[in-house]
Amino acid sequence: MWRRRKFGNKSQAGLEDLRAQRRERETTLRKARREQQLISKRLLRDLTDDEETLEENVQLPLSEQQVLQLVKDVHHGSADKIKSLITLRQSLRNKDVQLMFLRAEGSMRILIGLFTCQFANIQMEALRCLHELSNSSDPAVCKACLPATSYLLTYLSVSSSEFTELCLYTLGNLIVESEAARNQLLLQGIIPAFALCIQSPHMTVLEATGYALSQLLQAKEAPEKIVPVVLQSGLIQDILRLLFCSLEEGFGMMVEFAWCLHYIVSSQVNNILLISQGVLSKLMDLLIKFADVVTRTSIPGIELLICPIVRCLGNVLVEVDSLGNKIQIQDGRLLVALFVLMQQFQKEHAFMVKECLWTLNNLTADDPVVCSAVLHLHLMPVLLQLFSHSKDVIVLVITVLCNIADFGPAYCQRLQEKDILSSVTRLLGSEDVLVTIRCLDLLNIFFRYCPEAERDILVHCVLQVPEIHKDHPEVQQRLETIQHYCKPKIEDGNGGLLP
Structure with a gap:
């Protein structure tokens, strides 16, 4: 995934092209989610062409000797440590170089040492190297990053939103590696750390928090080990609050947290508790709001935000009977909203019709008032x-x-x-x-x-x-x-x- 710098020499047209590429990649990722729970990795890189910083005589990928020399340069304080770190980061995009780096004696200890040093620019470049490694498909490479997790969690409280965002995406990548890695992160306090990040005023940080949390909630052990902790943390109310943000400002963030809520609800750990906390009424309000939005304007990808909300509502409705609160859903506006969404999406996004019908089925089951409304409206x-x-x-x-x-x-x-x-x-x-x-x-x-x-x-x-x-x-x-x-x-x- 790419992010836009607030500085650089790129033309506006170039930035727009790269933003479009990012949207396409994220749309592909989120489309896959509508069919199945999807655990994946993301790579956060600057839009500026950082290859310009490489010396002309440096060829990628590097040889093992060159990698060893880079490790020595960043360790012993070369004339330009930042340039050496940048070269290392770019080289780490190659799997062979990643393995050569790990074979170098003390390489990860040196990198983590730079990540925890007192110089902000060196910290950032070291973090970018860790981020490249966290995106690796080789379990051994990601396992080597685990000693950095406690520092990644600690630095989530720093004032730099760019630094916090990169820490979150790095953690999100490491979360998927193994149950042992997730257990380690849980013991280190990743849920309280997310609860802190979700208070951030920066949309980029919030979106990264939603991404990392969604990775955690999709783990096979989530219903037993993770969802109960999330329910106790107070995150649900914050997630619901963020889902009512402005679509123009927080669309990506809202998509991430909508899927987080879906994974929590579909785990069926304690949906009765969620209903008692007002989740049902909030979901209904959201669908009514989105139905109004899609009739007035076209927002690319909005179906990928509405999809998890519809699924959440359908799953929550299964629990409503046990509370005797059917009266909550006997609102004609909700029915009309579902039908509006089906009409709006049936041509270009037919999968949304099935999502809405499934929820409508749960609404009409054993409820004569809702069934009467379908007929009379x-x-x-x-x-x-x-x-x-x-x-x-x-x-x-x-x-x-x-x-x-x-x-x-x-x-x-x-x-x-x-x-x-x-x-x-x-x-x-x-x-x-x-x-x-x-x-x-x-x-x-x-x-x-x-x-x-x-x-x-x-x-x-x-x-x-x-x-x-x-x-x-x-x-x-x-x-x-x-x-x-x-x-x-x-x-x-x-x-x-x-x-």
Whole structure:
């Protein structure tokens, strides 16, 4: 990842190109997160072309002898120690040079010594060398950096935002290496250190804090060892506060903390506690806010911020019943917001439709008030439009319709008035057996509550089921149930019973 200096000789056009490259890289990273939890490393480098600082006769990568000489130069105080550190840092981008550096006697001790010296410019260059090493894909290289972690944590409290930011990204890279490394950082107090950093007025520091925290929260041992500590630290309220920042000023930071909240909620460590702390109402307010934003302006990548918020809400809703607080979510604005988001994203970001439908499914399950709102707020046409999407979307739409119909005759009647039956029967010819099964589920609910439903629709729906599905056990069971609700039995053209 690149950051912009406030000084340098680059043209404005060059800076814009590099900013665009950074946005593309971060967008790729965050897109991957929408499908799975993603642990990754980031490299923070200046946008200015620091290769200009290399002497013309220095060739990269360096030989082992040159690396040994650099170690001697930075240790014993060469004429220009900063230039030697810069050369070393640039050379450490090469994996072979990293290994040569580690083989040099006392190299890491020397580097950590420079990192902890009293000269700020030398400290910064030594930290940049550590950062390059932390980005290595070789576990041995990163393991060699672990003795620096206590100093990295200590220096998070310094006044330089640039220095703090680089410390955080270096820690974020080291977090992913091993459970032993994470245990060491937990014992050294990384959570309290994050709690301090999250109070920073600098957006770059806040974004780096969110990145490092998200790395920690994705660890396999997070539910047992990490999330409980985070819940006790008071970080949740700070995360919620930051999610209401200005999109123009803090977009990257908000994305990082939105994913942090998602990892905490999806761990299911203590979602009831989160609800009691107001997380549910805050999530609802955020979605209502973002739905309004996307109708008024176009913000590149905003779906990557909204996605974890929708997921958080869907996960939290699973716990709402146990608290008896359904009344909290019976807000028509939230329903409208979900439908607005589906309409806005269905063409360019279809994955968001599935996210919203999954949350809508949790909203409508066992809640007649929410189901009534879907019917009375004239939201049904949007759901019907989604029948042209992927099979996964179709299955989720029909599941929501089942939730509504299952509340009885009055709800089924309203769905019939909106021509749901004819839309669903047309889907019975789908090649996907799960779509067929869900359609039959909905029709079974209809005929259970509305035995007077038109018999020709019933016959049509049975005949529509593809032959390849009729031997499927779940399809057979549902067809038999439909025939049970129909008296007399449905007969085929030759007078026999339909299978």
